[in-house]
Amino acid sequence: MAAATAASAAAPGSETRVGSLILFWSDTPWPSLWSIRPDGSHRTRFFRTHQNCKRPVLSPDRRWIAFDGTPPGQRPLSQFDIQVMRRDGTGRHTLVPSPDRETDPQWSPDGTRLSYVRLAEADVEDWRKSWIWTMRPDGTGAKRLVLGSNARWSPDGKRLVFSAPTAHSDGDLFVINADGSGLRRLLSTPRLEWPSDWSPNGKTILFTRQLLAGTDVYSMNADGSNVRRLTHARGEDVGGTWSPDGKRIVFTSQRFRLSHLFVMRADGRGERQLTRRNAEDFEPSWF
Numbered sequence: 510m511a512a513a514t515a516a517s518a519a520a521p522g523s524e525t526r527v528g529s530l531i532l533f534w535s536d537t538p539w540p541s542l543w544s545i546r547p548d549g550s551h552r553t554r555f556f557r558t559h560q561n562c563k564r565p566v567l568s569p570d571r572r573w574i575a576f577d578g579t580p581p582g583q584r585p586l587s588q589f590d591i592q593v594m595r596r597d598g599t600g601r602h603t604l605v606p607s608p609d610r611e612t613d614p615q616w617s618p619d620g621t622r623l624s625y626v627r628l629a630e631a632d633v634e635d636w637r638k639s640w641i642w643t644m645r646p647d648g649t650g651a652k653r654l655v656l657g658s659n660a661r662w663s664p665d666g667k668r669l670v671f672s673a674p675t676a677h678s679d680g681d682l683f684v685i686n687a688d689g690s691g692l693r694r695l696l697s698t699p700r701l702e703w704p705s706d707w708s709p710n711g712k713t714i715l716f717t718r719q720l721l722a723g724t725d726v727y728s729m730n731a732d733g734s735n736v737r738r739l740t741h742a743r744g745e746d747v748g749g750t751w752s753p754d755g756k757r758i759v760f761t762s763q764r765f766r767l768s769h770l771f772v773m774r775a776d777g778r779g780e781r782q783l784t785r786r787n788a789e790d791f792e793p794s795w796f
Contacts, residue, residue: 529752531759531795532565532574533770537788539585542576547752547759547772547795549783556598561585567796568616572596573646575614575623580606591625593646604648611642613659617687618666620646626658637674643687654689659703662687663731664711670695672703682716682733695733705748707731708775709755717748726760726777739777749793751775759783759793 530544535554540561545552556562562578573595579588580603589610594601605611610628617623622643632638639658644651654660657673658680667687672680680703682696696702701719708715712731717724718738726740726748740746745763752759755775762771770783770790784790 529796530567531770531783531793532567533790533793534563534565534576535788535790537786540578542574543790545770545783547757547783552784552786556594559585562592564613564792566614566616566794567596568646569618569620571796575616575646577612577614577625591623604644604646605651615660615662616646617643617662618664622646622687624654624660624662624669626660627653637679641669641671652689655683655685655692657683659705661704661706661714663707664709670704670707670714672701678702682714696729696736702727705760706750708751709753715748715751715758717746726758728775737777739773740780746771747792750795752795757795759795761791761793 529547531547532544534540535543540563541554542556542562542565544555560579562576565574565576567574573593575593577589577591579585580590589612590606591604591611591614608630610633611625613626615624623646624641624643626639627642628639641654641657641660642651643654657671660669660671662669668684670684673683675681678699679701681694682702682704683694685692702716704714704716706715713728714731715728718727723744725738725746727736727738729736742762742764747761749760757772757774759770759772761768768789768791770793771780772783773780
């Protein structure tokens with residue numbers, strides 16, 4: 510598979526060391542799954558299908574990729590289900606087939622659970638009615654956890670940070686234990702906010718805040734303190750993930766008409782554009 514080939518060619522000890530790849534989805538020629546090295550080289554569409562595929566994430570054992578999209582045999586963009594496949598593209602199967610919209614799969618750090626967002630078919634016009642679920646990687650043991658979206662696992666697998674609507678905001682930031690207990694609000698503002706990643710050491714949470722003129726990427730301590738604005742784009746900057754060593758952040762930015770991937774240092778400095786094609790690239794994850 511192209512993704513595996515690109516990974517094996519990277520130099521040990523560098524930002525593009527063995528195994529370091531950024532996965533994302535692009536809308537051209539249709540919503541599909543891509544990979545790129547952290548230096549911007551070897552952009553590769555690693556899974557070819559005429560069905561829409563979005564939001565790829567690699568399993569902790571690096572053997573499986575989870576994503577959401579329309580299952581085979583159905584009209585593209587007619588359905589969103591959680592699917593998994595091997596890194597070579599084989600073994601593709603749907604985990605929980607249903608008429609509901611199921612998106613945003615995220616592996617637990619030990620690979621024993623997947624979190625995802627489920628929105629009932631009757632509520633597809635109102636994302637605020639989304640629920641966070643978890644399940645085993647074979648699709649069994651599905652469990653409804655909490656009202657919300659954009660759930661992200663802590664590095665120790667004990668908690669998830671997520672966004673949920675409140676009386677004063679379309680999305681405040683909360684944390685909950687993986688078993689559904691211990692719900693606690695981390696950040697409350699009138700702005701819509703949603704998380705995108707925990708730092709590898711578990712001390713910092715990356716999130717996006719909606720402003721009057723677009724969105725920007727922020728970080729905060731894992732207890733909700735020390736909120737820091739990392740981008741000032743006057744456009745649409747949306748948080749992605751940290752590099753495996755926690756020194757850099759990859760994110761999406763729509764500054765020049767199209768959405769492209771950018772990389773910056775963890776403090777928000779040293780921004781560098783990663784993708785430049787006449788295509789829109791979204792929701793990167795760095796492994």
